[in-house]
Amino acid sequence: MVTARPFAQVDVFSSTPFLGNPVAVVLDGEGLDDEAMQRVARWTNLSETTFVLPATTTTADYRVRIWTPGGELPFAGHPTLGTAHAWLEHGGTPHDDDVVVQECAAGLVEVRRGDVLSFAAPPTRRDGELDEALLTRVTGALGIGRAAVLAHQWVDNGPGWAVLQVATAQEVLDLEPDLTTIGDAMVGVIGAYPPGSEHAYEMRTFAPGVGVAEDPVCGSMNASVGQWLARTGQMSGRWRVSQGRRVGRAGDITVAVDEDGAVSVGGATTTLLHGTALV
Known part of the structure; x- marks a missing residue:
């Protein structure tokens, strides 16, 4: 059954419209299975499309699943900022006014609110030189x-x-x-x-x-x-x-x-398209 779901397309990492990296955000992903999410991500043909879901832990404000045209990612940066931006703009209220906590497959990611949104870099899973x-x-x-x-x-x-x-x-x-x-x-x-x-x-x-x-x-x-x-x-x-x-x-x-050595990454976020997606 097709459902009308709130949708936004957010330009991330540029203050000039249409010169950043767009992310498609389906703000209500409940009831969608993996096949449906992948189909939407292939159709948008953007580097990433995200689906917002209720958090599974009280620590997080929402859960997100992140898809490329070729598969799901446990974490990605510009979709994190774009999804937080769209969620806030859509009326989302974080537990902490200064920080949005995103739950994704890689764990919990903090998105700090300031002049621009910035996310705390998650730990690397692998380092060292390439063979x-x-x-x-x-x-x-x-x-x-x-x-x-x-x-x-x-x-x-x-x-x-x-x-x-x-x-x-x-x-x-x-x-x-x-x-x-x-x-x-x-x-x-x-x-x-x-x-x-x-x-x-x-x-x-x-x-x-x-x-x-x-x-x-x-x-x-x-x-x-x-x-x-x-x-x-x-x-x-x-x-x-x-x-x-x-x-x-x-x-x-x-x-x-x-000063503690923690890294964060930030940039401009601007909604350029919003409406509903029939999924």
């Missing part, structure tokens, strides 16, 4: 030599991310990957802008294995990479990351490390 076989496959797919990679690391906080660090932001922007050879790898590439630039880094993320060739702006990757950069002493305090230029977007992500 040489995977690194060879990834560099081949990206069309770069092994010598161009300054560092590499598993930064998996749910989706399965790994990251390669190259010397400059321009090298990131110049990538012309052949994603047919990358397999199911979920890979980001980051490179630095010159000191004094508006942004500290340029980021690109590729996830063809879940139906997203290039994610326009990726909060989960920036969260776990932020943890890595802070842990290795490369960054501290607060910095901004640019993402999406090669796919016509203007993503602007703020990564912050507090």
Whole structure:
């Protein structure tokens, strides 16, 4: 039976409308099974579509399930911010006025309310360097030599991310990957802008294995990479990351490390479409 459900499409990580990363939010996902959710996510054809459900714990304000066109994710960044934004705008009232607590398959995630929403980076499930076989496959797919990679690391906080660090932001922007050879790898590439630039880094993320060739702006990757950069002493305090230029977007992500070493990721959220979804 088809039901009219409240729906919003939220632009995340850009203050300029239609230049961030959109997430589709079905604000009442009760009664929908996995097949129905996957069907909707394939139809929206966005990097992620979310479904809001009642929390299963009194600690959380709501539960969310996050789907790509190719499957479900335990956690993702821009859907976390976009869903919290839509839930609040739809009349959701958090237990704590300053923090929304989201329940997802990866656990509980705090979303702090301020000038912009920001989520507390969840712990990584896997870290350490990539093995040489995977690194060879990834560099081949990206069309770069092994010598161009300054560092590499598993930064998996749910989706399965790994990251390669190259010397400059321009090298990131110049990538012309052949994603047919990358397999199911979920890979980001980051490179630095010159000191004094508006942004500290340029980021690109590729996830063809879940139906997203290039994610326009990726909060989960920036969260776990932020943890890595802070842990290795490369960054501290607060910095901004640019993402999406090669796919016509203007993503602007703020990564912050507090005095206890905890990392948060924030950015603009704006509802650009709202109404009902017949699901």
